[in-house]
Amino acid sequence: MxxxxxxxxxxxELEGKIEELRRTTDAGGIDVAExxxxxRDKAQALLKSTYARLTPWQKTLVARHPDRPKCLDYIRAHxxxxxxxxxxxxxxxxxxxxxxxxxxxxxxxAVLGTEKGSDTETRVLHNFGMAKxxxxxxxxxxxxxxxxxxxxxxSFVDTAGAFPGIEAEARGQAEAIARSIEACLEAPxxxxxxxIGEGGSGGAIALAAADRVLMLEHSIYSVISxxxxxxxxxxxxxQAPTAxxxxxxxxxxxxxxxxxxxxxxxxxxxxxxxPETALAAVGNRVWxxxxxxxxxxxxxxxxxxxxxxLEMGRNSVx
Amino acid sequence: MNWIxxxxxxxxxxxxxxxxxxxxxxxxxxxxxxxxVFHRDLERNLHVCPHCGHHMRVGARQRLDYTLDEGWQxxxxxxxxxxxxxxxxxxRYVDRLREAQAKGGQEDAVxxxxxxxxxxxVVAAAFDFSFMGGSMSAGVGEALVTAxxxxxxxxxxxxxxxxxxxxxxxxxxISLMQMPRTVIATRMVKEVGLPFIVVLCDPTTGxxxxxxxxxxxxxxxxxxxxxxxxxxxxxxxxxxxxLPEGFQRAEYLLAHGILDMVVKRSEMRATLARLIxxxxxxxxxxxxxAEPMLTLAPPAPAEGPTPAA
Ligand SMILES: [Zn+2]
Numbered sequence: 001m002x003x004x005x006x007x008x009x010x011x012x013e014l015e016g017k018i019e020e021l022r023r024t025t026d027a028g029g030i031d032v033a034e035x036x037x038x039x040r041d042k043a044q045a046l047l048k049s050t051y052a053r054l055t056p057w058q059k060t061l062v063a064r065h066p067d068r069p070k071c072l073d074y075i076r077a078h079x080x081x082x083x084x085x086x087x088x089x090x091x092x093x094x095x096x097x098x099x100x101x102x103x104x105x106x107x108x109x110a111v112l113g114t115e116k117g118s119d120t121e122t123r124v125l126h127n128f129g130m131a132k133x134x135x136x137x138x139x140x141x142x143x144x145x146x147x148x149x150x151x152x153x154x155s156f157v158d159t160a161g162a163f164p165g166i167e168a169e170a171r172g173q174a175e176a177i178a179r180s181i182e183a184c185l186e187a188p189x190x191x192x193x194x195x196i197g198e199g200g201s202g203g204a205i206a207l208a209a210a211d212r213v214l215m216l217e218h219s220i221y222s223v224i225s226x227x228x229x230x231x232x233x234x235x236x237x238x239q240a241p242t243a244x245x246x247x248x249x250x251x252x253x254x255x256x257x258x259x260x261x262x263x264x265x266x267x268x269x270x271x272x273x274x275p276e277t278a279l280a281a282v283g284n285r286v287w288x289x290x291x292x293x294x295x296x297x298x299x300x301x302x303x304x305x306x307x308x309x310l311e312m313g314r315n316s317v318x
Numbered sequence: 319m320n321w322i323x324x325x326x327x328x329x330x331x332x333x334x335x336x337x338x339x340x341x342x343x344x345x346x347x348x349x350x351x352x353x354x355v356f357h358r359d360l361e362r363n364l365h366v367c368p369h370c371g372h373h374m375r376v377g378a379r380q381r382l383d384y385t386l387d388e389g390w391q392x393x394x395x396x397x398x399x400x401x402x403x404x405x406x407x408x409x410r411y412v413d414r415l416r417e418a419q420a421k422g423g424q425e426d427a428v429x430x431x432x433x434x435x436x437x438x439x440v441v442a443a444a445f446d447f448s449f450m451g452g453s454m455s456a457g458v459g460e461a462l463v464t465a466x467x468x469x470x471x472x473x474x475x476x477x478x479x480x481x482x483x484x485x486x487x488x489x490x491x492i493s494l495m496q497m498p499r500t501v502i503a504t505r506m507v508k509e510v511g512l513p514f515i516v517v518l519c520d521p522t523t524g525x526x527x528x529x530x531x532x533x534x535x536x537x538x539x540x541x542x543x544x545x546x547x548x549x550x551x552x553x554x555x556x557x558x559x560x561l562p563e564g565f566q567r568a569e570y571l572l573a574h575g576i577l578d579m580v581v582k583r584s585e586m587r588a589t590l591a592r593l594i595x596x597x598x599x600x601x602x603x604x605x606x607x608a609e610p611m612l613t614l615a616p617p618a619p620a621e622g623p624t625p626a627a
Contacts, residue, residue, distance in 0.1 A: 166562065168548070170570075170574050172532070174527035174531075178527075178529050179532075181497055181529060182533065186505070209497075223493045223494040247490045248490045248491065253491075259491050259492065259495055313499075317402050
């Protein structure tokens with residue numbers, strides 16, 4: 001059963017009609033192939049026009065779409081010899097953060113990401129992609145491991161943000177995030193981060209202070225959720241669509257502000273409609289970004305990464 | 319103002335239920351114990367309530383006055399973009415910003431200074447919570463990077479007094495990018511062997527705690543300061559539990575191993591001076607000041623893999 005977003009309702013209706021017509025044909029009814037083709041063209045055109053002008057709020061919904069490929073889908077698609085690693089060596093293993101070793105196009109790499117889960121069971125297992133201190137400490141450990149063994153780092157970020165909980169605060173959520181950002185910035189190896197869905201604030205940048213940062217076309221990257229921003233600045237969470245607009249959180253905005261390096265186009269109708277194409281596009285783009293970095297030594301990478309972040313936002317204008 | 323008004327006025331006012339507002343500059347109500355404190359007593363007591371010891375919030379310049387020897391100098395900060403997103407909620411951000419600038423007499427939420435604490439040269443940066451909640455803007459990031467560069471240039475320790483609600487939402491992802499920027503600032507100071515000391519003041523939350531403010535060589539907080547990543551209300555809504563007593567207060571963080579010490583405002587100067595003295599590397603005592611480095615010094619070349627013993 002496909003999950004349709006509210007603004008996709010007209011498309012859903014057309015697709016429902018097509019399905020119905022096909023069923024009557026299969027049941028030996030009159031041949032309606034022509035009619036089906038016509039409806040299909042109409043649905044495609046509607047999909048195209050809808051997705052060509054998604055509002056920032058609609059993009060937020062697409063970025064959070066339950067059927068959108070998740071971190072582990074990218075790992076399954078691109079990482080051979082995938083060897084997950086676990087634990088922060090201090091308290092626990094946090095399944096919200098996925099990390100491990102493997103090969104990307106034949107080359108040994110370290111991979112990190114936040115995983116939201118793709119059904120009820122895995123969503124609970126991964127805490128909906130909201131990491132606790134042990135998750136960020138695990139990330140830091142793997143980044144440092146990658147640094148010591150000269151492994152390039154790839155990250156796939158998809159999180160609403162760090163988990164807001166009593167225990168998380170007691171164990172030093174803020175410090176864990178800060179150290180993870182520090183580890184990203186210090187890593188003496190190439191580092192390519194991709195925002196695949198939601199880039200939620202500190203919990204996202206903890207895994208994304210990288211040499212190259214990519215965003216999927218309909219992903220978002222923001223300092224606060226539109227709902228959170230709306231409830232603070234508009235005192236009304238229902239103003240989230242307005243806040244989404246004001247926050248400039250789309251891939252296009254971030255690219256224009258020069259806060260990310262590239263936008264990876266999504267298949268028509270979003271990554272959730274054609275995961276294979278989306279996965280392949282990201283793999284290719286990550287490789288394109290990674291390859292030139294492989295020639296650089298650790299000191300150069302670190303120095304350039306610093307310069308890039310130090311310059312960030314100094315001359316940005318929308 | 320005579321002794322009668324100094325002593326009796328607040329009590330009489332409470333007694334007769336007089337209008338709540340008192341002449342702002344004369345009497346202050348302690349937000350903790352609600353007793354009235356005469357402004358001169360408050361000044362003398364470094365804005366700590368003489369009745370209950372509550373550490374009230376103070377502005378950036380006041381903080382620097384309380385901490386540094388007389389004669390500290392404010393550093394002019396590089397210009398940061400004003401309202402890069404042309405953000406508008408119920409009001410235009412640029413208007414809010416101009417209003418805060420006019421009211422506070424400063425460009426943004428952080429004041430950077432160099433000065434001396436009991437004979438020790440330092441660079442200090444102080445947040446002003448009254449300037450848009452001390453929120454992290456490009457200007458705030460710029461202030462911290464400048465402070466770090468200055469500390470390196472002057473071979474001085476860097477001390478940052480924080481007070482921030484977190485991100486400057488009106489600067490969107492540019493605000494978010496101040497997290498890595500300020501983390502880099504801490505690295506610049508640490509790499510040349512200078513101490514980076516953080517004093518967390520009430521309140522410090524969000525992106526500020528999750529970046530430079532948790533990376534001090536020494537982590538100090540003022541008594542009772544609210545410090546955390548997520549807001550208490552958000553946590554309550556998420557976990558649907560009552561928050562423990564003293565949650566996210568300085569003393570709670572100390573008990574959970576997140577701080578080195580909780581230090582009263584009256585003891586801050588002496589504590590900082592002692593720490594700086596103890597952390598000074600022996601060769602620095604006689605060595606001349608480091609060569610000025612106006613730009614970010616390139617990091618020392620990375621050493622090869624060093625497997626753990
Ligand atoms: Zn009091």
